[in-house]
Amino acid sequence: QHLVPIPEPSGLPLVGNALDIDFDFPLGSMLNFSDQFGEIFRLNFPGRSMLFVTTQALVHELCDEKRFKKSITAVLAEVRQGVHDGLFTAHNEEPNWGLAHRILMPAFGPLSIQNMFPEMHEIASQLCLKWARHGPVKPIMVTDDFTRLTLDTIALCAMNFRFNSYYHDEMHPFVEAMGNFLTESGSRSRRPGFISMFCREANRKYEHDIQVLRKTAEDVLESRKEQPTDRKDLLSAMMDGVDPKTGGKLSDSSIIDNLITFLIAGHETTSGLLSFAFFQLLKHPETYRKAQKEVDDVCGTGPIKIEHMKKLPYISAILRETLRVCPTIPIIAVEAKEDEVVAGKYAIPKGQPIALLLAKSQVDPAVFGETANEFDPERMTDENFERLNKEFPDSWKPFGNGMRGCIGRPFAWQEALLVMAMLLQNFNFLLDDANYVLHYKQTLTTKPKDFYMRAVLRDGLT
Numbered sequence: 334q335h336l337v338p339i340p341e342p343s344g345l346p347l348v349g350n351a352l353d354i355d356f357d358f359p360l361g362s363m364l365n366f367s368d369q370f371g372e373i374f375r376l377n378f379p380g381r382s383m384l385f386v387t388t389q390a391l392v393h394e395l396c397d398e399k400r401f402k403k404s405i406t407a408v409l410a411e412v413r414q415g416v417h418d419g420l421f422t423a424h425n426e427e428p429n430w431g432l433a434h435r436i437l438m439p440a441f442g443p444l445s446i447q448n449m450f451p452e453m454h455e456i457a458s459q460l461c462l463k464w465a466r467h468g469p470v471k472p473i474m475v476t477d478d479f480t481r482l483t484l485d486t487i488a489l490c491a492m493n494f495r496f497n498s499y500y501h502d503e504m505h506p507f508v509e510a511m512g513n514f515l516t517e518s519g520s521r522s523r524r525p526g527f528i529s530m531f532c533r534e535a536n537r538k539y540e541h542d543i544q545v546l547r548k549t550a551e552d553v554l555e556s557r558k559e560q561p562t563d564r565k566d567l568l569s570a571m572m573d574g575v576d577p578k579t580g581g582k583l584s585d586s587s588i589i590d591n592l593i594t595f596l597i598a599g600h601e602t603t604s605g606l607l608s609f610a611f612f613q614l615l616k617h618p619e620t621y622r623k624a625q626k627e628v629d630d631v632c633g634t635g636p637i638k639i640e641h642m643k644k645l646p647y648i649s650a651i652l653r654e655t656l657r658v659c660p661t662i663p664i665i666a667v668e669a670k671e672d673e674v675v676a677g678k679y680a681i682p683k684g685q686p687i688a689l690l691l692a693k694s695q696v697d698p699a700v701f702g703e704t705a706n707e708f709d710p711e712r713m714t715d716e717n718f719e720r721l722n723k724e725f726p727d728s729w730k731p732f733g734n735g736m737r738g739c740i741g742r743p744f745a746w747q748e749a750l751l752v753m754a755m756l757l758q759n760f761n762f763l764l765d766d767a768n769y770v771l772h773y774k775q776t777l778t779t780k781p782k783d784f785y786m787r788a789v790l791r792d793g794l795t
């Protein structure tokens with residue numbers, strides 16, 4: 334075999350490429366490196382290095398779960414300080430991953446998710462009321478209000494907890510603690526460990542935020558124990574569920590890890606998706622017109638119902654295409670189970686973390702042609718989507734891979750379809766600034782930065 338060295342930008346002693354990364358928008362730096370180096374490159378950081386792959390062909394090879402597995406690196410390793418071996422942050426081999434996965438899979442199945450429709454509907458209606466009250470001239474901070482929506486929805490559906498975020502300008506202390514915890518986890522992952530030891534104030538705050546998160550989840554669990562209900566939600570699934578394989582049950586601390594995990598994993602991702610989807614609609618008037626017509630034809634002016642969800646193929650195509658060009662989780666990481674050679678020429682040692690740069694591989698011209706970067710929902714109609722996945726497997730990966738793929742996908746899909754339908758049915762939207770150009774805000778996920786729109790109630794509708 335003829336091996337080829339993996340290219341890397343030159344770096345500085347000790348810090349490597351750490352200073353080459355834009356602190357506020359690391360993804361931007363990685364996309365730039367990808368334009369410079371092509372299908373694969375290496376970045377070096379204090380004490381570790383990361384490989385990046387950027388094409389569908391390489392992503393496909395690395396999605397082979399016989400040879401590669403999810404890697405818990407950087408930010409995820411820090412997030413473990415708060416949620417340990419919860420579903421998102423567990424290593425494959427940790428018994429709590431298998432236990433929670435098997436117990437929770439049915440709770441995320443189609444029937445359970447359908448049962449959550451009324452509560453999703455209630456929170457979405459609250460958003461409509463709020464925007465109706467704003468009137469047509471007030472600029473709406475899109476990502477903030479969608480974050481309120483998705484957080485309230487997951488908390489209500491998962492554990493019958495109400496944040497009532499629309500009624501407060503300031504977020505609930507839990508939400509504030511969660512935001513700080515995630516931001517600090519990101520900062521820690523970019524600092525060498527010995528420097529973090531000296532950040533005493535930041536460390537104290539980090540511990541405090543983790544306490545707030547855990548105490549809130551613990552209170553929810555305790556109050557459910559004191560007042561048992563017949564509610565079939567994720568919390569009851571975790572409390573009552575028995576693992577079909579081992580007969581084991583989830584411990585209280587594992588339930589707390591996973592409650593927090595759902596709140597973290599289940600809100601920014603979906604709110605980013607909705608924000609990007611509206612951005613794309615407003616930049617593509619023809620798509621917007623077709624989307625609104627589909628909603629009008631299917632739902633009319635009456636209440637949106639669960640039956641409508643299966644009859645909105647064009648809205649589905651819009652959501653898929655949005656996640657292709659603007660994946661809210663733009664990178665997932667894997668590592669080799671044994672020493673490997675990929676693409677027949679790049680040597681990769683066992684355990685080496687490799688980032689799959691979805692934000693690049695999902696716009697690979699070898700798959701999507703010269704217009705790969707353009708938003709075009711026609712690519713993602715049910716028929717074309719099926720063909721795409723056959724011809725170019727793993728070209729569309731916004732929900733991750735294989736056994737470690739997103740357990741919340743049906744939940745997110747139903748919520749996003751419902752919210753798109755309800756908003757298009759009730760409002761006409763405008764960009765607040767017709768010249769708005771997309772910029773990204775990056776935390777654990779990406780979303781549009783400083784994106785404002787205005788909502789005009791449609792005539793004859795309530």
Ligand code: HEM
Nearest residue numbers: 420421598599602603662665731732733737739740741745
């Ligand atoms: C895993 C994306 C919504 C819960 C993942 C992964 C991705 C992803 C890419 C794999 C991460 C990795 O490989 O490191 C998304 C997107 C969403 C979304 C784009 C919305 C549009 C949700 C929702 C929930 C959720 C609503 C919860 C209700 C989880 C959990 C995992 C996960 C628990 C870990 C699964 C495991 O490893 O066993 N998601 N997600 N996600 N997601 Fe989602």
